[in-house]
Amino acid sequence: MSHIHWYPGHIAKAQRQLKEKLNLVDVIIEVVDARIPYASWYKNTNELCPNKPRLILMNKSDVSDEEYNKLWKKTLEKLSKCDVLITNLDNKNDINIIINKVISLSDEIMKKRVEKGLLPRPTRTMVIGMPNVGKSSTINRLVKRAKTKTGAKAGVTRQQQWVRINDKIELLDTPGIIPTVQPDQAQALKLAMVNSIGENAYDSEYVARELLAILDKLYLKEVRKYYEFDENEELSLENVAIKRRWILKGETPDIKRTSQIVLSTFREGKIGKFTLDRAEEYSLV
């Protein structure tokens, strides 16, 4: 039995739309969630769009584990053969670094254009990523640097616009959404944990239980401190509910409410700065 459900029709459509957009750009900026850098990374970009330079942003690094940020950066660089930057909403330096990277990644393409006798033009880029990883926030941060909005161009639907970030870069103002199709249930489960999958595709109680179990395995000390459990107590949804007095009439633990709170406090980084992916579990080391 699989616990996370997909909608094949939606996925095919999303994939088609992504491909159309990718055709328009020179350099792809892919945002992943630093708490699950592997599970939220799109492994098929080369099939959709062969050989386009890609920059990967491990975003939300403010709520992920610093040590694993560094490890995953190296691992993703090796696997993707792309540059990887560690970013978060509050780090103002990110934007200049991203801009400079995009320019350097398009150097060769622009040289080739000139060699072919084509006019030089700004590098076109766009932000792609799975739901909720921080695509819109990244676009907004980049656009804040923009001087002018350029008009819609042929081949681009009217809702989309290119924004001139500086003399050298134009950014598509809407992101490309990577359909969260993960044949691997373990990866899908992690996407649900970080809120990258629509809530009607899974059961919150199941995901919250699995989250508690994973945190108790990887970050035992921190999660038990947060919920005030000593090492002999069983860290279960029921016991958290009882300890926090999230109970219904007749002393029944309110599992629904507890599940929601466990998930939201984790997602907000309140329990701690955690990374849920380990290279070993994907046989990457």
Ligand SMILES: Nc1nc2c(ncn2[C@@H]2O[C@H](COP(=O)(O)OP(=O)(O)OP(=O)(O)O)[C@@H](O)[C@H]2O)c(=O)[nH]1
């Ligand atoms: N802690 C933290 N939260 C972030 C960061 N970037 C974005 N967020 C939050 O994550 C949520 C999703 O961010 P968006 O930028 O809307 O993500 P998106 O990829 O455009 O999401 P969709 O449009 O739903 O696919 C928002 O609540 C943001 O405030 C970050 O670097 N750190």
Ligand SMILES: [Mg+2]
């Ligand atoms: Mg968005």
